[in-house]
Amino acid sequence: MIVYPAEAPPAGDTASGDVPDQLGRLVADALGGHGLRLDPADSARMRAGAEILERRLAEGAEVYGVTRGFGPLVRHPAAADRAAQGLGLIHHLCAGQGPALSRGASALMVWLRLRSMRQGHSGVSTATWRHLAELHGRGFVPVVPSEGSLSASGDLVPLAHAALAFGGGGEAWQDGRPAPSDAVLAGLGLTPVRWDARSALAFVNGTSASLAVAILEHRELALQARAVTTLTGRIVRRLGCSPQPYAEPLNRVRNQPGQRRAAAWVRAGLGPDPRPHAGRPLQEPYSLRCVPQVAGAVLDQLDAQGRILLAEAGGCTDNPVVVDEQVWHGGNFHAAPVGLVADQLTLCAHQLALLAERQLALLLDPAHNGGRPPMLTPRPGAASGLAGVQIAASSFVAKMRQLGYPATLTPIPTNLGNQDHVPMALNGATAGAETIRLGWLVIGSLALAVQQLDRLDGRPAPEEPLWAELWQCLPPLDTDQPLAGAVREAAGRLRGCLLPPGRVDATPWAGADALVQ
Structure with missing residues (x-):
């Protein structure tokens, strides 16, 4: 049986220590160049979450964003090709404008997203998570526009721009300036992430942009x-x-x-x-x-x-989430x-x-x-x-x-009354x-x-x-x-x-x- 944290993970434990110090340590962990790793318990939780999701799909369960469309289009079936479904999600949400978030805010945003997905509730494969974590640990930071988020179904628009950059599109930070992401990845000797429907939705569907700032x-x-x-x-x-x-x-x-x-x-x-x-x-x-x-x-x-x-x-600020061997739809x-x-x-x-x-x-x-x-x-x-x-x-x-x-x-x-x-x-x-x-x-x-x-x-x-x-x-x-x-x-x-x-x-x-x- 996989044991999930009963409450928030350690950095969320506010019972001891000074709150500004705890947040300072969180920022230091995120931006200090140490990267994120999966320990055996993390890997087991993530594998279990992904397996539960696949099992429910095999049993014919409907899962938002995988078998059904996004937002108010949940009434319609999703694309049969999960990769196409994931890319469609990222591409249609890349509509942000305005000045970029600071490099530090973008890097912290990605770290927070990875940290949430690591809990195993997102149904994301360990392979996708490790790929993202490697890019983040090597200093790859997406350029993310600051305008365009409702922060309601998560910070969809800014996180989609980050997902686009991880996939080799859009822009990333290089020497303090925006540069084409594919060139930055190539310069680091890294390959782009290949998104599927579930991993794409798990990445863009969190509160991490507003939380980081x-x-x-x-x-x-x-x-x-x-x-x-x-x-x-x-x-x-x-x-x-x-x-x-x-x-x-x-x-x-x-x-x-x-x-x-x-x-x-x-x-x-x-x-x-x-x-x-x-x-x-x-x-x-x-x-x-x-x-x-x-x-x-x-x-x-x-x-x-x-x-x-x-x-x-x-x-965990996903939807849906995998908890207690079930797939739950809600509004986290x-x-x-x-x-x-x-x-x-x-x-x-x-x-x-x-x-x-x-x-x-x-x-x-x-x-x-x-x-x-x-x-x-x-x-x-x-x-x-x-x-x-x-x-x-x-x-x-x-x-x-x-x-x-x-x-x-x-x-x-907005969103045909879905996000009301x-x-x-x-x-x-x-x-x-x-x-x-x-x-x-x-x-x-x-x-x-x-x-x-x-x-x-x-x-x-x-x-x-x-x-x-x-x-x-x-x-x-x-x-x-x-x-x-x-x-x-x-x-x-x-x-x-x-x-x-x-x-x-x-x-x-x-x-x-x-x-x-």
């Missing part, structure tokens, strides 16, 4: 929460604000674990004996005083949403869990960026910055300092708000990726202002690694300078310093020049 977004938001609290600690220290809002006793009684963690991160930047400067108000504006509450709420959301992502990463492909998470992550990104933008406004205002010059320029009027940086940061936050409308509120019934309730999870995830990218630019803008405080105060270049890195981003502002590149560089250096050592780097957004590291 959401997982990478989750990691970025954890980094952004750390970045905002780190910058807050520096600001409070330089302005001489009261340290009371970040004290352990005050934050402990709120009974929110994320708040206590965020407060501790702020305290780490306050120095050994923080005391308020004379003339500072008893209570600062909320964008300084309430950082533990806001960033902490984001951390608690990340914990909750991360558990959902981990569970999804450990599940529906990405509602991922869609709701993606929307929530976008809201969290706005909370952090708004904190950073409001803190930037305080630093540029003599009414709040301890009497320093407006716009932190040493020559007000003759120069404008960080005025342009603030204008751009305000625009970034406004754009984030445009992108923040929940994608799960935008379903359109769809989650639009990939739309939400890609909007969230752009939102998070913009959030880094707002945070980078604040980082420049923090460094300018030290320059105006005549402080020497800092020795601490993080602040020494950021010091290099900002040129002296005795005269006005173009600062677009400096903002990107500050964001990239800050992000790079906070990324845990040894972690594989990958972003949910495409474009190597989005942040400069």
Whole structure:
């Protein structure tokens, strides 16, 4: 008797360990170049699943996508030639458009798909799985368009583009650029995958595209929460604000674990004996005083949403599925869990960026910055300092708000009414990726202002690694300078310093020049 996992596989076990760490390990496993393997138990489950499927077919059972058509065409018989049926599925779904998903997101998407199929519920042969795993392990990554998925019968369109690339059509990544897949395969000495109806449907019928982007977004938001609290600690220290809002006793009684963690991160930047400067108000504006509450709420959301992502990463999102020696038809492909998470992550990104933008406004205002010059320029009027940086940061936050409308509120019934309730999870995830990218630019803008405080105060270049890195981003502002590149560089250096050592780097957004590291 084949024993299937009773619950989600190990990476889906959220009972122990820190959720961001678990997701980080998942990304490291997926993108660290180690590849996926079948152990004897995996092979036995996969063989059993494929055999059960073939046995049911031999008994005359109807199986979606194998003996019957796809979607609303399930009322009609499938092509007798399973290879033709599989290629037809892939070809008709290759209708995606728009910019490509990042290489990291595409590679993680494929890894998640293989990991799900390895459970044995998909009825896919071990030979097909091993072929796909070999290509993935050798660094073959499909170019996948980001637009065109309903995420309802899985992320059909982006995964079909990936399937096309594995079969030698479409495009794959080569030296950071899209290239014809057949040429990339030939250059690696690899042969294309030959799809049949069941393996093609199992590959395209999962939530892996939206899930991959959401997982990478989750990691970025954890980094952004750390970045905002780190910058807050520096600001409070330089302005001489009261340290009371970040004290352990005050934050402990709120009974929110994320708040206590965020407060501790702020305290780490306050120095050994923080005391308020004379003339500072008893209570600062909320964008300084309430950082533990806001960033902490984001951390608690990340914990909750991360558990959902981990569970999804450990599940089977196919249709049909082979379980308990039966073939079951249902809707495990529906990405509602991922869609709701993606929307929530976008809201969290706005909370952090708004904190950073409001803190930037305080630093540029003599009414709040301890009497320093407006716009932190040493020559007000003759120069404008960080005025342009603030204008751009305000625009970034406004754009984030445009992108923040929940994608799960935008379903359109389609597919002859078959797909009449769809989650639009990939739309939400890609909007969230752009939102998070913009959030880094707002945070980078604040980082420049923090460094300018030290320059105006005549402080020497800092020795601490993080602040020494950021010091290099900002040129002296005795005269006005173009600062677009400096903002990107500050964001990239800050992000790079906070990324845990040894972690594989990958972003949910495409474009190597989005942040400069």
